[in-house]
Amino acid sequence: xxxxxxxxxxxxxxxxxxxxxxxxxxxxxxxxxxxxxxxxxxxxxxxxxxxxxxxxxxxxxxxxxxxxxxxxxxxxxxxxxxxxxxxxxxxxxxxxxxxxxxxxxxxxxxxxxxxxxxxxxxxxxxxxxxxxxxxxxxxxxxxxxxxxxxxxxxxxxxxxxxxxxxxxxxxxxxxxxxxxxxxxxxxxxxxxxxxxxxxxxxxxxxxxxxxxxxxxxxxxxxxxxxxxxxxxxxxxxxxxxxxxxxxxxxxxxxxxxxxxxxxxxxxxxxxxxxxxxxxxxxxxxxxxxxxxxxxxxxxxxxxx
Numbered sequence: 464x465x466x467x468x469x470x471x472x473x474x475x476x477x478x479x480x481x482x483x484x485x486x487x488x489x490x491x492x493x494x495x496x497x498x499x500x501x502x503x504x505x506x507x508x509x510x511x512x513x514x515x516x517x518x519x520x521x522x523x524x525x526x527x528x529x530x531x532x533x534x535x536x537x538x539x540x541x542x543x544x545x546x547x548x549x550x551x552x553x554x555x556x557x558x559x560x561x562x563x564x565x566x567x568x569x570x571x572x573x574x575x576x577x578x579x580x581x582x583x584x585x586x587x588x589x590x591x592x593x594x595x596x597x598x599x600x601x602x603x604x605x606x607x608x609x610x611x612x613x614x615x616x617x618x619x620x621x622x623x624x625x626x627x628x629x630x631x632x633x634x635x636x637x638x639x640x641x642x643x644x645x646x647x648x649x650x651x652x653x654x655x656x657x658x659x660x661x662x663x664x665x666x667x668x669x670x671x672x673x674x675x676x677x678x679x680x681x682x683x684x685x686x687x688x689x690x691x692x693x694x695x696x697x698x699x700x701x702x703x704x705x706x707x708x709x710x711x712x713x714x715x716x717x718x719x720x721x722x723x724x725x726x727x728x729x730x731x732x733x734x735x736x737x738x739x740x741x742x743x744x745x746x747x748x749x750x751x752x753x754x755x756x757x758x759x760x761x762x763x764x765x766x767x
Contacts, residue, residue: 464493464508472496475515480528480605481661481690483683495530502526529606533681536574537625539581544676544705547725549585552672552703557592559701560671564596569670571660571694572678573602576613576653577622580645582674583652584631601667603658610655616645660690664697671699677707684715691716695731704729 469489476482503523505511514523539545556566570579579602604610623632623643636643673694679687695718705727712719712729722728
C-alpha cells in the first residue's frame, strides 16, 4: 500500500466513522482490510481503494468501516460503571423520577450487546423497586454486524466467562449447544439500533443516563468535542454520562463536567441538582444475589 493510498484510507475512515488513524497504524489497516479484499474477490488493497474512490459498492464501503472498528467488550466491563449504576444512579433515578416513573438509558457504543445486557440484568435484579415504571434501554452501534449478534443474545463459553458472575449466568442464560443464550425477557429490554455518532442523533430523544464508553479514544479532539456536545444536548438536566476509563471531557468541552465524587461520571456543566444521590440503605443489592425473581407485571419495558 502506497503512502497516497494510506492517506486516502485515513481520510475516508475519519469522514465515515470518526476513526483517527496515526501513521504507525498502517500495519493495522493492511491486516484488517486484507480479509475484506478476499471476501469481495479483489486483487488487493489497490483495487479495494479504487472501489471506495468511485463509491462502486455500498457493501464494500460498509465492510471496510466495520473491519476497522474495534468491538472489544465483555459483561460488566471495568465493573465500576455498573457499580455506579446500581448503587448511585438507579437509586437516584428512583427518587428523581418518582413522579413520571420513567427511565431512559442510552448505550452509545453497544458492540455485541454485553454492556446493555449487563444493565438489563441490574434492572431485572431491581425489578421490585421498579414496579409500574416504564424503562427503556436504547443501544446503538455503527456496525450492523455486531448489532445482529447482539440481538440474538447468543454468546460462547469464553464470552460468558468474561466478567459475568456465575449466579447471573445461571439465572439469565440457558445453554444452547456450546453457546449460551440470554433470556428472552432481557432481550426484550434492549432496543438495538444502527447509529453513526458522527451523524445527527437528536431523533433518539432525551436520556437520563448515557454510557459512551471506549469509543471517543478513537476520535480526534475536534470530533470528541462535537460528539460530547451533542450528547449533552440529549441529556436530561440532572442526567449523567459515563465514559471509558481512558476518556475524559477535560480540555475537550465544558458542556459536561466531571462529577467530583465519582470517577468516570460526568454531568451538565450547568447541571441542576444531580440525579444519583442514593438514600441511606438504598442501592446496596449485590451483583448475582441468589434471589430469583422475575420482573413483576407492573414493570413495563418500552414498546418498540
